[in-house]
Amino acid sequence: MQTKHYQKLYMVPYFLWIIVFVVAPLLLVLYYSFFDVEGHFTFTNYQKFFTPVYLKMTFSSFWYAFLITLIALIIAYPVAYLLTKTKHKQLWLLLIIVPSWVNLLLKAYAFIGIFGQYGLANGLLGLVGIAPKQILFTDFSFVFVAVYIFIPFMILPIFNALNELNDTYIDAAKDLGASKWTTFRRVIFPLTIGGVKSGCQIVFIPALSLFMLTRLIAGSRVITLGTAIEQHFLVTQDWGMGSTIAVFLIIAMFIIMAFTADRKRGA
Amino acid sequence: MNNNTIIQFKDVTKQFADDQPVLDHVNFEIERGKFYTLLGPSGCGKTTILRLIAGFTQPTSGEVLFDNHIYNHVPANKRQVNTVFQDYALFPHLNVFENVAFGLRIQKFKEKDIEKKVKQALSFVNLAGYEEREVSEMSGGQRQRVAIARAIVNEPQVILLDEPLSALDLKLRTQMQYELRDLQRRLGITFIFVTHDQEEALAMSDEIFVINKGKIQQSGTPIDIYDEPVNRFVADFIGESNIVKGTMIRDFLVSFTGKEFECVDQGIAENKKVEVVIRPEDLHIVPWEQGKLQVKVHSTLFRGVHYEIICHDSAGNEWLVHSTKKAKAGDTIGLYFDPEAIHVMVVGETEEEFDRRLESYAVDDTSAN
Ligand SMILES: Nc1ncnc2c1ncn2[C@@H]1O[C@H](COP(=O)(O)OP(=O)(O)O)[C@@H](O)[C@H]1O
Ligand SMILES: [Mg+2]
Numbered sequence: 001m002q003t004k005h006y007q008k009l010y011m012v013p014y015f016l017w018i019i020v021f022v023v024a025p026l027l028l029v030l031y032y033s034f035f036d037v038e039g040h041f042t043f044t045n046y047q048k049f050f051t052p053v054y055l056k057m058t059f060s061s062f063w064y065a066f067l068i069t070l071i072a073l074i075i076a077y078p079v080a081y082l083l084t085k086t087k088h089k090q091l092w093l094l095l096i097i098v099p100s101w102v103n104l105l106l107k108a109y110a111f112i113g114i115f116g117q118y119g120l121a122n123g124l125l126g127l128v129g130i131a132p133k134q135i136l137f138t139d140f141s142f143v144f145v146a147v148y149i150f151i152p153f154m155i156l157p158i159f160n161a162l163n164e165l166n167d168t169y170i171d172a173a174k175d176l177g178a179s180k181w182t183t184f185r186r187v188i189f190p191l192t193i194g195g196v197k198s199g200c201q202i203v204f205i206p207a208l209s210l211f212m213l214t215r216l217i218a219g220s221r222v223i224t225l226g227t228a229i230e231q232h233f234l235v236t237q238d239w240g241m242g243s244t245i246a247v248f249l250i251i252a253m254f255i256i257m258a259f260t261a262d263r264k265r266g267a
Numbered sequence: 268m269n270n271n272t273i274i275q276f277k278d279v280t281k282q283f284a285d286d287q288p289v290l291d292h293v294n295f296e297i298e299r300g301k302f303y304t305l306l307g308p309s310g311c312g313k314t315t316i317l318r319l320i321a322g323f324t325q326p327t328s329g330e331v332l333f334d335n336h337i338y339n340h341v342p343a344n345k346r347q348v349n350t351v352f353q354d355y356a357l358f359p360h361l362n363v364f365e366n367v368a369f370g371l372r373i374q375k376f377k378e379k380d381i382e383k384k385v386k387q388a389l390s391f392v393n394l395a396g397y398e399e400r401e402v403s404e405m406s407g408g409q410r411q412r413v414a415i416a417r418a419i420v421n422e423p424q425v426i427l428l429d430e431p432l433s434a435l436d437l438k439l440r441t442q443m444q445y446e447l448r449d450l451q452r453r454l455g456i457t458f459i460f461v462t463h464d465q466e467e468a469l470a471m472s473d474e475i476f477v478i479n480k481g482k483i484q485q486s487g488t489p490i491d492i493y494d495e496p497v498n499r500f501v502a503d504f505i506g507e508s509n510i511v512k513g514t515m516i517r518d519f520l521v522s523f524t525g526k527e528f529e530c531v532d533q534g535i536a537e538n539k540k541v542e543v544v545i546r547p548e549d550l551h552i553v554p555w556e557q558g559k560l561q562v563k564v565h566s567t568l569f570r571g572v573h574y575e576i577i578c579h580d581s582a583g584n585e586w587l588v589h590s591t592k593k594a595k596a597g598d599t600i601g602l603y604f605d606p607e608a609i610h611v612m613v614v615g616e617t618e619e620e621f622d623r624r625l626e627s628y629a630v631d632d633t634s635a636n
Contacts, residue, residue: 171323172356174343176370176421186369190360 026250033243037236045244054228054245061224062252065207068146069154072203073196075147076154080195083155084162093159100152108216111145112136115217137219145217146207154199161195162188197260205253225249271298272335273424273457274320279329281315281481289315291481292329297425297459302451305461306468307478308504313461314353316478317427320459322346349418353429355410357402363389363413364398370421388420389413391450408439415450425457432467444471465505469493477501485618493546497621498612502544509550511584513543513611521611524560524582532611534624542612547589549608552576558601562586564594578602 036042048054079096083089099107114120115135122132135141169191173183189196211226220227225245232242274297281290290312297303305313318324319331322343331338338346349370357366367385376384389395392412397405405413411431418426428447432440448471451458462468468475469489477484477492477500485497496502502510513523518533523543535541555561562578565585569575576588578600586602594600616624 166354166356168352168354168356169358171321171343172350172352172358173369174323175321175348175350176417177344177373178369179344182373187358191358 029243029246029250031243032239033247035240037238037240042240045240048241049244049248057223057225057228058248060222061208061226064143064146064210064222064224065204067143068150068207069200069204071143071147072151072154073200076151076158076199077196080155080158080162083159089159089163093156096155097152100149104149105212105216107149108145108213111141111148111217115141136217137221139218139222142213142218142222146210146213149213150203150207153202157195157198157202158192159195161192165191201257201260204256208252209249271300272296273299273333275330275332275335276316276319277330277332279319279326279331281312281319281324282327287481288327289481290319290326293481293483295476295483295486297457299424299457300455301473302448302458302471303460304468304472304475305459305478306465306475306504307463309463311478312481313463313478314429317350317429317459317461320425321348321350321427347424349421349423349426351411351414351418351426351428351431353431353433355414355431357410357413357417359402361402362398363394363400363402363405366402366413367417367420369417374421384420385416388416391419391453392416393446407434408443411435411443415447419450419454419456423456425459428458428460430461430463432462433464440467447471469505477504479504483618485621495610495625496544496612497616497618498614499542502610502612507547507587509545509547509584509586511543513541515539515541515611519606521609524580524584526559528559528609529606530609530611531606532609534628535611535613540614542614544610544612545604545608547575547587548573549604550586550588550590551603552588552590552592552594553601553603555599555601558603560586560602562600562602564596564598564600566596567594 033045034041034043036044083092083096086092112119116122117132117136119135121135125131125133165188169187170183173187178186208224209226209229210224211230214220214222214224214227225248229242229245229249232238232245276293276295279290279293280288282288293312293316305316307313315324319326322338322341322345325339333341333346358369361369364385367388368381371381371384385398386395389397392415394409394412394416397409397413402410402413411434414431415426415428431447432443435443444467447458447460460468460471469492472489474486475489475492476486479500485492485501487495492501493505496505496508499510502508511523513521515521515532515535515537516527517537518535519530521528521530521532521541521543560580562580565577565579567574567576570589573589573591574593576590576594578586578588580586588594588602613621613624
């Protein structure tokens with residue numbers, strides 16, 4: 001009894017934290033979504049969300065987030081696999097993680113330099129005799145930079161999953177006649193799917209609400225829900241509409257989390 | 268080599284980096300349909316031998332032959348061998364049925380055949396009806412049977428078992444020893460079984476390879492190895508022994524503890540320094556004056572079936588006696604043994620030299636075969 005009481009006591013700061021920094025902001029967002037610019041209670045924000053402008057924006061957000069996640073996964077899995085085979089794997093991993101500590105804006109500006117009219121990329125193209133191209137402000141540059149930024153977060157969980165994979169499972173598969181590819185498909189990948197799921201989750205959700213990058217790298221050619229929220233709060237001051245979009249984003253995130261959650265197998 | 272030989276190691280050496288070789292010029296032959304045991308202390312290279320047979324690793328030098336073909340570089344998935352791993356290595360994302368079916372699916376059997384074969388294999392190991400269970404829901408003994416079913420369902424020529432019983436408790440282990448031996452007889456395929464437990468090896472095998480420090484010390488039937496250990500390591504490792512220094516006077520006469528004793532060993536040079544082995548159960552307690560050896564009881568321990576009695580003779584040698592007769596610490600007793608109980612080992616004699624010596628007098632000795 002006594003110890004149980006104490007345990008509850010220890011939980012208090014945790015619950016306070018959750019309430020002040022997680023639950024309260026969510027409720028505030030929900031609250032604001034029911035007011036228009038003049039501060040009148042209304043459902044029009046929700047009606048507006050279901051107009052083609054916002055639906056298209058939603059679709060394009062999901063599309064780009066999907067693309068970014070998929071490309072990041074396709075690159076990250078083999079990289080993580082090779083990393084587990086290297087001698088100083090923790091060191092290599094660190095080298096891949098370090099760039100993620102650099103501020104996102106700094107990286108964005110660095111890419112503006114690289115992809116610009118007189119940047120490194122066009123310089124290299126020039127060397128092989130290709131005329132300067134418009135690289136910045138294209139879909140390509142947006143996806144490229146977004147993948148670059150998110151890829152460490154994809155590599156890390158996959159690396160951990162592969163690293164924890166017991167080698168005897170691979171021996172066992174070979175022993176039972178499996179080729180390298182079959183071993184990968186039937187044993188290695190299914191046993192590391194947890195890492196893949198966490199990686200996708202960690203990349204897809206922030207990719208869905210990217211904003212800064214869309215303006216800096218994609219030159220507002222790509223308008224996502226994240227950009228729209230930013231615009232409503234900072235430019236048009238329509239907090240209600242911004243909150244409404246945020247509500248939908250939050251719902252989407254919960255759905256994705258539920259979808260990618262690890263199904264527990266019997267202990 | 269005869270045409271019953273399925274696996275052969277020719278001068279196989281395995282070395283990791285610049286360390287001491289893990290296996291040092293290992294030679295042996297494995298015949299079809301027999302139960303072999305690799306016996307040796309932890310780290311002696313048993314698992315490495317299995318990994319070389321399975322194809323998970325290649326020898327540094329020497330040849331691994333299957334059916335007289337060099338298999339050094341044949342990959343594991345192309346070998347007619349299946350392994351029961353020490354930790355079973357059952358796939359955690361597949362249920363019992365799919366674990367057993369894994370190899371069959373790779374061989375692209377029809378669904379109907381897969382079902383039939385899996386069911387058959389599971390009932391072979393007394394696990395009928397467990398098809399849909401998750402691996403995590405199975406006990407240690409059941410997992411071990413699933414691992415065996417997963418191996419036998421592919422009908423390999425050879426099954427390798429790496430200390431499969433070491434994780435089980437004593438009672439289950441004894442039961443599984445019987446079951447494994449029985450299974451091997453029913454299937455009629457070659458089992459290569461690894462253990463560091465000498466009792467297990469003696470109980471189960473047709474033939475035992477005793478290994479130490481990457482070298483095969485002795486190979487033979489359990490009785491050969493128990494009764495005629497080639498050196499001190501084997502004598503010590505296979506059961507408890509009394510080993511004392513002695514001198515071979517001439518054929519059939521050996522001296523130790525300052526006395527001469529009749530024995531059955533021959534073919535050893537006269538006055539050669541030897542080691543004499545007498546098993547504790549071959550020593551019988553008799554009154555002081557009737558004993559071939561006179562000793563003083565140091566301590567006794569009741570072991571259920573027998574007493575374990577430690578004695579010292581006047582030369583300072585320790586003698587371990589297993590006897591159903593009781594003795595008190597401090598008693599002076601006599602020890603009696605038959606000439607056959609004495610086994611003489613020539614220090615530094617290799618297995619080949621030992622075998623040659625045995626063969627040289629087998630001609631006139633009808634008791635040997
Ligand atoms: N991959 C490896 N790299 C380096 N040393 C190894 C490797 N595998 C085994 N060894 C060494 O080889 C020796 C024999 O190992 P092993 O065959 O597993 O012994 P056992 O199965 O008899 O206990 C041990 O000393 C072990 O440390
Ligand atoms: Mg081992």
